[in-house]
Amino acid sequence: MAAISTPEARQIVIKPFDASVLTEIVKAIQKSDLGITPQTDGKIVRLTMPPLSGSQPSAAQFSGFSGPLLPSSPCLPRVPAVVCARPL
Numbered sequence: 001m002a003a004i005s006t007p008e009a010r011q012i013v014i015k016p017f018d019a020s021v022l023t024e025i026v027k028a029i030q031k032s033d034l035g036i037t038p039q040t041d042g043k044i045v046r047l048t049m050p051p052l053s054g055s056q057p058s059a060a061q062f063s064g065f066s067g068p069l070l071p072s073s074p075c076l077p078r079v080p081a082v083v084c085a086r087p088l
Contacts (some may be wrong), residue, residue, distance in 0.1 A: 012047040019043060 002016040002025070016022055025045055029038045039046045 010049040010051070012049070014045040014047070015043065016045075 001018075002014050002021075005013045005015075007013055014025060016025060019042070022040060022042070022045065026038045026040055029036065029045070029047065036047050036049065039048070
């Protein structure tokens with residue numbers, strides 16, 4: 001287990017409770033093919049997210065969602081139909 005925090009908008013900090021798993025965390029992130037290089041100082045792992053490019057969706061694109069809503073969705077009330085994973 002580890003504590004995960006976001007001290008800056010584009011940074012994730014992972015601080016494991018047991019420092020012996022730090023190398024395993026770094027290896028798993030490198031192996032995950034996320035395109036992010038973890039930086040470590042021996043106690044914590046820092047992940048710096050790259051800025052969004054034009055091809056990546058932004059939050060602004062999803063804020064004006066105008067698709068069908070399911071008023072009695074089994075997931076959450078008034079969720080976009082594409083979010084619900086359970087068949088209706």
